[in-house]
Each structure stands twice: as structure tokens, then as C-alpha cells.
Amino acid sequence: MSKEFLMGNEAIALGAMAAGVKVVAGYPGTPSTEVLETIAKRNDGSIYVEWSINEKAGLEVAAGAAYAGARSLVTMKQVGLNVASDPLMCLEYIGVKGGMVVMVADDPGPISSQTEQDTRTQAFFSKLPLFDPSSVQEAYEMMIEAFDFSEKYGTPVFFRSTTRVCHGYASIDVKDPSEYHKYEVEGFVKDSSKWVIFPRLSLQNHAKIVERNITLSDVFSEYERNFIIPESSREHRKGIATHGISYCYTMENLDEGNMLRTFRVATPHPFPEKKALEFLEGLDEVLCIEELDPVIEKELIFICGKYNLKTKILGKMTGNIKTAGENSVESVGAAINVFLGKETGKAPENDAPALPVRPPVLCAGCPHRASFYAVKEAMKGKKTLYCGDIGCYTLGNAKPLDMVDTCLCMGAGINIAQGIGHLEPDTNCFAFVGDSTFFASGITGVINAFYNQANMTLIVLDNSTTAMTGHQPHPGTGKTMMGEIVSKVSIEKILRAIGLETVETVDPLKLNEAIAKVKEVAAKPGVKAIIFKSPCVAIIKPTGKNIIDPEKCTNCKSCIKKLGCPAIILKDGRAAIDETLCTGCGICSDVCPFGAICGGESNE
Amino acid sequence: MSKNIILCGVGGQGTVLASKLLSAASMAKGLPVKSAETIGMAQRGGSVTSHIRIGEGAYSPLIPMGKADVIIAFEPAEAVRMLPYLKKDGVIIVNSRPVMPVTAALGGSDYNGTEMTEYLSKKVGSLTVVDSDKACEELGSSKIINVLLLGAAISRCDIGLLKEDIRSAIGRIVPEKFHSLNFRALDYLG
Numbered sequence: 001m002s003k004e005f006l007m008g009n010e011a012i013a014l015g016a017m018a019a020g021v022k023v024v025a026g027y028p029g030t031p032s033t034e035v036l037e038t039i040a041k042r043n044d045g046s047i048y049v050e051w052s053i054n055e056k057a058g059l060e061v062a063a064g065a066a067y068a069g070a071r072s073l074v075t076m077k078q079v080g081l082n083v084a085s086d087p088l089m090c091l092e093y094i095g096v097k098g099g100m101v102v103m104v105a106d107d108p109g110p111i112s113s114q115t116e117q118d119t120r121t122q123a124f125f126s127k128l129p130l131f132d133p134s135s136v137q138e139a140y141e142m143m144i145e146a147f148d149f150s151e152k153y154g155t156p157v158f159f160r161s162t163t164r165v166c167h168g169y170a171s172i173d174v175k176d177p178s179e180y181h182k183y184e185v186e187g188f189v190k191d192s193s194k195w196v197i198f199p200r201l202s203l204q205n206h207a208k209i210v211e212r213n214i215t216l217s218d219v220f221s222e223y224e225r226n227f228i229i230p231e232s233s234r235e236h237r238k239g240i241a242t243h244g245i246s247y248c249y250t251m252e253n254l255d256e257g258n259m260l261r262t263f264r265v266a267t268p269h270p271f272p273e274k275k276a277l278e279f280l281e282g283l284d285e286v287l288c289i290e291e292l293d294p295v296i297e298k299e300l301i302f303i304c305g306k307y308n309l310k311t312k313i314l315g316k317m318t319g320n321i322k323t324a325g326e327n328s329v330e331s332v333g334a335a336i337n338v339f340l341g342k343e344t345g346k347a348p349e350n351d352a353p354a355l356p357v358r359p360p361v362l363c364a365g366c367p368h369r370a371s372f373y374a375v376k377e378a379m380k381g382k383k384t385l386y387c388g389d390i391g392c393y394t395l396g397n398a399k400p401l402d403m404v405d406t407c408l409c410m411g412a413g414i415n416i417a418q419g420i421g422h423l424e425p426d427t428n429c430f431a432f433v434g435d436s437t438f439f440a441s442g443i444t445g446v447i448n449a450f451y452n453q454a455n456m457t458l459i460v461l462d463n464s465t466t467a468m469t470g471h472q473p474h475p476g477t478g479k480t481m482m483g484e485i486v487s488k489v490s491i492e493k494i495l496r497a498i499g500l501e502t503v504e505t506v507d508p509l510k511l512n513e514a515i516a517k518v519k520e521v522a523a524k525p526g527v528k529a530i531i532f533k534s535p536c537v538a539i540i541k542p543t544g545k546n547i548i549d550p551e552k553c554t555n556c557k558s559c560i561k562k563l564g565c566p567a568i569i570l571k572d573g574r575a576a577i578d579e580t581l582c583t584g585c586g587i588c589s590d591v592c593p594f595g596a597i598c599g600g601e602s603n604e
Numbered sequence: 605m606s607k608n609i610i611l612c613g614v615g616g617q618g619t620v621l622a623s624k625l626l627s628a629a630s631m632a633k634g635l636p637v638k639s640a641e642t643i644g645m646a647q648r649g650g651s652v653t654s655h656i657r658i659g660e661g662a663y664s665p666l667i668p669m670g671k672a673d674v675i676i677a678f679e680p681a682e683a684v685r686m687l688p689y690l691k692k693d694g695v696i697i698v699n700s701r702p703v704m705p706v707t708a709a710l711g712g713s714d715y716n717g718t719e720m721t722e723y724l725s726k727k728v729g730s731l732t733v734v735d736s737d738k739a740c741e742e743l744g745s746s747k748i749i750n751v752l753l754l755g756a757a758i759s760r761c762d763i764g765l766l767k768e769d770i771r772s773a774i775g776r777i778v779p780e781k782f783h784s785l786n787f788r789a790l791d792y793l794g
Contacts, residue, residue: 005631135663136638168665169639171631248663329668352684353719358614358705361649400710560709566649569704570714578704580746581616 001173008136008165012103013038014174015143016073017047019099020181023065024049025058027440028469029077030112031166032105036075037472040481044177049481051472054410054440055080059087059102066096066156067195069186071147075103078117079409083441085126090197091156092127093205098185099151101143102128103159105166108291108326114390114409116324118292119160123269127209129216130158130269131225134247136170142225142266144181153212162291164245164326213270221274225266228279229259236261238339239279241296242289243268249332250289260336271299280304280311287339288315291327314339362395364567365542365583367534368461370508372396372403373563373587374532375430375459378518384428385420387413389442391434392468392536393461400564404432411441418445418454428522429456436466436474438491443498449527450499457522458529460491463536471539495529502528509534511590537583544584544599546577552596559588559597606659607764608667609757612686613678614703615642615652621777622676622750623654628777629769630658640665649705651682658764674761676753679703680720687727695730695761697753701737732760739792748789755790767791 006014013035016024024047026036040049048065052058055076065072076084081104088102104122107113123130131146133139143159150157193201220226239261242250247264254260263279263286265272280286280303288297297315304311314320321327321335337344362369372393375386388394388404389411397404406416414431421429433442438460449456466472473479475489495503502524508514514532521528557575559568567581568588577597589597609626611619623639630637635658642652655667669688677683677698690696702717724731734756740746751774758767767790774786 003631005627005637136665164640164665167641169627169637169641170665171627171637245664248665251663252668329664329666333668348688352687353723355681355685356705356708356713356715358650359707360615361706363649398706564706564710566706568709570709570712573714 001179002176003171004174005169005171006136006140006174007034008139008161008168009034009105010038011136011140011170011172011174012143012159012161012166013042015140016101016147017042018175018180019144019147020071020183021073021147022047022070022098022185023062023072024075025052025061025072026075026103027052027055027058027080027083028436028466028472029080029105030469031107031163032075032077032080032103033469033472034166035073035103036481037470039073051474051481053475055084056087059084059091062100062102063087063091063096063156066098066100068188069098071099071151073101073103076105077113078104078106078119079114080104081119081122082117083410085122088128088156089126092209093202094195094197095154095205096150096156097154099147100156101146101150101159102156103161106160106162106292108162111163111326116292118295119158120268120295121293123158123160124295127213128156128158128269129153129213130160130267132160132244132266132268133165134244134264134266135165136168137172138225139165140172140174145225147181153216155209155212162244217270217273220267220270220272223267223272226264226272226275228261228263228275230261234282237282237284239263239283239286240289240336241265241279241286241300243296244291246289246291246327246332249327249329250336252329253333253336265296268295268299273303276300276303277307280309283311285312285314285339287320287335288313289321289327289332289335290315359398360395361398361564361566362392363537364565364578364581365537365585366392367463367508367532367537367585368393368396369401369563369565370511370514370534370585370587371459371461371532372401372432373591374508374511374514375518376401376403378515378522379428382428383424383426385417385424385430387417387420387429387431389413389431389433389437391437391461393432393434396432398564400561410437411445414442414445414456414458415448417456418449418452421455425455429454430459430522431456432459432461434467435460435462435464435476435491436472439475439489443494446495446500446527446529447498454527455525456527458495458527460529460531462491462531462533464533465536465539467536467538471536491531500527500529503531504529505531505533507534508532509585509587511587537585542583545579545582546584546586546588546597546599548575548577549596549598552594554594554596556593559592562591563588606657606661607674608672608691609656609658609763610667610672610675610686610689611654611656611678612675612682613652613699614682615649617652617678617703618747618750619652619654619678622754623656624777625751625754625770625773626656626658626763626765629765629773632772633765633769635659635764638662638665651685653686674757674763676757678749678753680717680724681715683724684720687724690728693729695732695757696724696728697732697734697757697760698724699736699749699753700733701735730761732756734793739789743785743789743792745785748785751786751789752792756793759794
């Protein structure tokens with residue numbers, strides 16, 4: 001054992017390594033990304049690690065490894081689980097030989113996601129057991145236990161965590177590599193009656209899964225992570241049921257002199273019914289403090305009905321806990337006060353001056369800004385539709401660019417553009433997609449467009465990385481998580497192979513050429529594509545800094561109004577370049593009507 | 605002993621390294637540490653905060669409102685934004701240099717930070733305003749605001765750590781060629 005200061009995701013990674021994981025796959029997504037990255041970084045070469053092209057591929061790779069008897073892990077964020085749902089739902093009917101953990105990071109808030117979906121609800125739907133830790137230390141230990149349960153019961157299990165645990169840090173105890181679980185992998189043993197899914201097998205296994213989950217409910221009632229505190233709480237009439245980070249917020253509001261009987265649920269599925277009965281005994285009222293769905297609340301209502309208990313269950317469905325967004329120490333404290341009939345102190349009056357709003361924006365020097373501006377300029381005065389997608393370039397929606405009319409989920413923009421285009425043949429339909437998103441789920445959309453005779457322009461924003469999640473490699477980068485240099489998959493060749501006749505690769509930072517090219521390509525019929533290729537500004541050295549010539553500048557502020565670059569600021573009422581941010585991309589010198597901005601100091 | 609420290613600023617200012625140095629220094633002293641940081645979308649020019657809780661007794665990695673012993677703010681408006689977290693008699697160390705958001709430039713606002721520092725001086729008994737432009741110029745680097753502010757915090761209040769603790773954390777975490785620059789920044793404000 002030794003002490004390490006770890007992020008929750010690092011602890012989850014080390015837990016998997018201590019459990020003897022041999023194959024790890026995943027797709028980047030906040031707040032899950034660091035799990036796979038940590039394993040890759042600490043890998044001594046004995047673990048196979050990959051960034052898969054999407055979550056479905058990752059889950060299938062991990063399933064294959066578990067079929068062969070290895071312990072495997074797949075990581076993703078909550079919306080990634082939607083992509084992986086098809087193999088996951090089926091896999092539960094087949095089961096696994098080696099332990100397999102599906103690590104999913106949920107994002108209450110949501111802080112950086114499209115939805116506030118709750119993987120605990122997905123656990124009920126898919127019938128998988130689920131582990132839900134409250135702290136970094138617990139995340140580490142429960143990861144090891146999750147592998148044990150998975151292997152013992154022959155089922156993949158969910159390990160579900162939320163942003164505040166994934167991205168919280170703590171100094172925790174971890175095992176030394178000599179203490180890691182060691183075993184021999186048997187290999188895949190052919191048996192088509194076990195590994196080939198057919199309706200008859202599904203029927204048989206369905207019944208077994210239901211039976212197993214009844215058993216697991218009893219097992220989980222004895223699992224020490226589902227606990228009731230304090231031990232001597234027989235006289236209590238009111239209790240709290242909670243989970244995950246909300247348990248920590250609850251404890252911040254309770255102390256020895258002010259303790260309520262508290263049930264911490266670490267495995268909401270299968271729900272530890274016997275433990276819940278022990279908790280409910282003698283209680284008049286229970287407040288369920290949860291984030292996302294009212295999972296524990298519904299289970300307790302069900303148990304009260306089943307056993308004819310009079311206990312009143314309060315929570316999201318009674319308006320005691322907010323139904324959306326994340327909890328906080330303060331929101332939980334206020335809910336507990338209402339529950340106990342206490343007054344909550346009034347918040348002090350806010351007399352602070354108006355604070356500047358800081359929405360996330362494209363970085364100074366980001367090539368996406370140039371790409372969006374080029375399309376906007378080229379299409380001036382025309383009827384247009386700009387379908388966006390998931391990635392840094394979603395930020396192209398911000399003013400003044402205002403170049404994202406729709407955004408739904410990974411890869412959706414390409415197909416949405418087709419749907420609108422079929423109804424509005426006079427609209428110039430564009431779909432913007434990033435390089436990593438193109439590989440993850442964009443290719444099928446392009447084939448659909450080409451086959452079904454759509455009229456649209458595909459814009460691939462190729463910045464040679466997966467930027468938003470922290471610069472992960474993908475098939476177009478020619479690097480793998482095992483450190484190999486491999487053949488790059490060419491987006492241009494894929495598009496040509498589909499059948500597209502017009503596929504132009506353009507440097508967006510050469511703004512005037514880019515504008516001309518967009519005009520030319522957009523005028524052609526059918527499906528055509530422009531690949532705007534320029535690396536993410538965060539992975540290259542800046543070329544220099546631009547300066548504004550005060551003699552030529554008329555203070556028209558066109559640069560600010562057209563580009564919205566964070567490096568162009570107002571100083572004493574005049575446009576000025578913030579040299580700590582400017583990278584010298586130079587597109588502001590192209591948009592300045594007076595030629596007042598030019599390359600200043602160069603790094604070359 | 606238990607200390608709650610909030611670091612706040614704008615994405616890209618270096619709050620994460622400052623948080624790492626505080627945590628590493630506490631770990632080296634054998635103190636339990638919990639922390640939480642803004643990661644992801646908010647990093648792109650958005651407000652960022654780190655919560656650091658040193659010592660026993662903390663459950664949540666996030667500091668409850670009104671419980672921060674000290675706020676180390678890399679930007680004046682961000683200090684005002686986090687003010688509800690400061691405990692009564694808490695300390696604020698604030699950098700006077702404003703970071704103007706794109707929205708302010710677009711809206712024609714001439715936000716310059718002075719109204720924020722003026723407001724803080726009315727509200728906070730123990731306020732230290734640091735002129736980082738001057739310090740960066742004299743130290744010859746714009747990348748040392750984090751260590752500069754940490755140095756100021758340790759000089760002005762008890763966070764349970766000494767400059768020596770931060771110095772050895774810098775020695776372990778920061779690349780060697782930047783050591784002397786960071787040591788000078790740490791001691792710059794006395």
C-alpha cells in the first residue's frame with residue numbers, strides 16, 4: 001500500500017489495474033476521459049489499451065476479451081452509452097467469462113453534455129448490476145470489487161460515477177503493483193450454444209438473469225458499501241436515503257448532534273431490498289437525496305407498497321429535491337432544513353457590480369473560427385442552413401459567428417441537413433463535422449446522403465486531434481494508445497470511395513482562398529465536401545503575434561464584430577490585441593477593411 | 605487543523621498548477637487533501653475554480669458557501685463571483701489585472717476591473733491586491749502569476765503551509781529550467 005494524490009478517474013483506472021484488467025477500450029468524453037488515459041500512461045505493456053472509433057466498437061472489443069476470459073474495461077460518458085446500447089443490451093443475455101466493467105461517467109448539471117440521463121436507470125433497463133461510489137477512495141476500492149462481482153456472476157457490470165467524483169481529487173491508499181490480481185487467461189473456448197445469440201437462448205437466459213438479480217439483491221443487502229448510519233439510530237423517526245456525491249453533501253450538513261438515520265445506496269440495481277427494509281423500520285418519513293433520476297425514491301415507494309409500510313417517501317417526485325441540475329452542499333442543506341421543519345437562513349443581499357459573463361469560446365487562433373467565417377462570407381445573402389455537431393466547433397454558435405443552427409448528438413448534423421434539405425430544396429444545406437466525430441459516427445451519414453441523392457455540402461473541420469476532450473489520437477492521426485505509429489486513415493479517400501466527386505482540402509487560415517473555394521463547391525449539385533485542414537492551436541507552436549497599426553486603424557471594430565476572437569479586446573474604447581493570447585493566425589488582418597492589422601513579432 | 609482554499613480565475617491562467625502545488629505540499633506534510641476543479645468546456649475562456657480542502661473532516665471535495673478561509677483570485681471579477689464562499693473574516697488575495705471576455709468587447713463594455721477591486725475593498729477586511737503586470741515585467745515572465753499569488757497568500761495568512769513547502773513542491777512538479785523563476789516569484793512579495 002502507498003498514498004497517492006489522485007483524480008477520481010485516475011483512482012478508477014488504478015482500481016482496474018489492481019483488479020488485473022488486460023484489455024481496455026473506450027471513446028473520449030468528459031468527464032470519463034482520464035480513466036483510459038491513466039491506464040495507457042501507467043501501462044507496463046501488459047495491458048492492451050485503445051481509443052476505439054466509438055463506444056459501440058469499444059464495448060464490443062472489451063466483450064471479446066471477456067469472452068476469452070480476460071478482465072476487460074470499457075469507458076465512456078453517459079451519452080456514449082447510448083451509442084454502445086445495442087451490443088450492451090444483447091451482451092447481458094450472453095454474459096461474460098472474464099470480469100467486464102462498463103465504466104460510465106454521468107454529468108449532472110449538465111456541465112459538458114447534451115443530456116442529464118442517469119445510467120442507474122439504464123441499469124434497470126439493461127438488467128446490469130451497477131456500482132455508484134461517493135468518493136475517490138471508494139471509487140478505487142469499488143472498481144476492484146466490481147470486477148469480482150462481474151466474474152462471479154458472469155455478467156458485465158456498470159461502474160457509474162459523476163463529474164464531482166470523476167474530477168474530484170483526494171489523497172488515497174492504493175495497492176503496489178506486486179499486490180495486483182494475477183491470473184492466466186484461458187482463451188476463447190468455442191461453444192455456439194453459449195456465445196451465439198438466438199431467440200431460444202435469449203428466452204432461457206432472460207429467466208436466469210431475473211433470478212440472478214433477485215439473488216444479487218440479497219447479496220447486495222450484505223454488501224458493506226450499502227450501509228446505514230449511525231448504528232444506534234433505533235429511536236429516529238426521520239431518515240435520509242442518498243447515494244454518490246450527494247451522500248457527501250448530506251454528511252456536510254449533518255453532525256453528531258444533528259444526525260439522521262442515513263441509508264447510503266452504492267448498488268441501486270439490483271436494489272438491496274432487505275437492507276432497505278432494515279432502514280425503513282420505524283421511520284415515519286424519508287427524504288431521498290439524489291441527482292438525476294429519482295431511482296432510490298421509486299424503489300423505496302415500491303418497497304413500502306410491497307410490504308404495506310406507512311413510511312412517507314419524499315424526494316424529487318414530491319418537490320423536495322430539484323428535478324434537474326446537480327445538487328450542492330447548500331441545496332441539500334436547504335432540503336434537509338425543510339424536511340426537519342427548520343428555517344433556512346436567508347441568503348445575504350447581493351449588491352455586487354454586474355459581473356462579466358464568460359461563456360466558453362473558440363480559442364484565439366482556433367482554425368474553426370476561420371472555417372466558419374469563410375462559409376459565412378461565401379454564403380452572404382443566400383438562404384442557408386448550418387447543421388453543427390459535437391466538439392469544440394459547437395462553440396461556433398456564439399455570436400458574432402452564429403454558425404450553428406442545429407446540434408443534437410454525435411454525427412447527427414449530417415443527417416439533419418438531409419432531412420431539412422429534402423423539404424427546402426432552395427436552401428444551401430451545410431453540415432459541419434470534426435475529424436474525430438467523422439470517424440465516430442459521421443461516415444454512415446455521408447453514405448446515406450450520397451445514396452439517397454441529397455443536396456448538401458459537408459464541411460469536415462480537421463484539426464488533427466480530438467480537441468474538446470483533451471487531444472486524444474484517432475484513426476486520422478496515425479498514433480495509437482499503445483504508442484505505435486500506424487497508417488493514417490484518410491478522410492479524403494473515404495469520401496472519394498463513397499463516391500463524392502468534389503472533395504476539396506483547404507487551409508482555412510488562407511481566408512480569401514477558403515472563401516472562394518466555399519463559393520465554388522457550394523454551387524455544385526449533390527453531395528460535396530470541403531475538408532478544412534489546420535491543426536488545433538493548442539497542439540502547435542504559435543507562429544507569432546499580430547499588431548494593430550494605430551495610424552491605419554479607424555476604430556471601426558470590424559475585427560471584433562466579425563470574428564469574436566478572445567485576443568481582440570477593447571482598451572480605452574479602441575480595439576487592441578491581447579498579446580498574451582494572440583497566436584498570430586492572421587485572419588483578423590484579412591477581415592480588417594483598412595489593412596491596419598499585420599503580423600507583428602514573429603516566432604520564426 | 606483544516607483549511608479551505610479557493611483558487612479562481614479564467615481558463616488558461618494557471619489555476620490548475622497552483623492547485624497541484626498546494627495539494628502536493630500538503631501531501632508531503634502528511635495532511636489529507638481533497639480538491640475539485642473545473643474541467644472541460646468551461647476551460648475555453650470560461651470562469652474556472654479549484655476547491656482545495658486540507659486536513660481532516662471534509663466529506664465533499666467542494667467547499668460549502670461561507671466556509672473558505674482564503675480565496676486566491678487570478679482575476680478581479682472572478683474574486684467577486686466567488687465571494688459568497690468566503691467565511692466571515694476570510695482573506696482574499698486578488699490579481700488586479702482584468703481579463704476581458706469576448707462578450708464584453710462585443711457589447712462595447714469597457715470593463716477594467718477597478719470597480720471589482722473597489723467593491724472587494726468595501727466587503728473584505730483582509731484584502732491584498734497584487735499588481736501582476738508590474739511583477740511579471742520585473743520577473744521577466746507572464747507565466748508566474750500562480751506562484752506569485754501563492755507566495756502572497758502564504759505571507760498574508762495562515763494556510764497551514766510554509767513557503768518552504770511550496771518550494772519543495774515546485775522542485776518536484778515544475779520542470780527544472782523554471783525553478784529559479786518560480787522561486788523568485790514565490791518570494792517576490794516578501
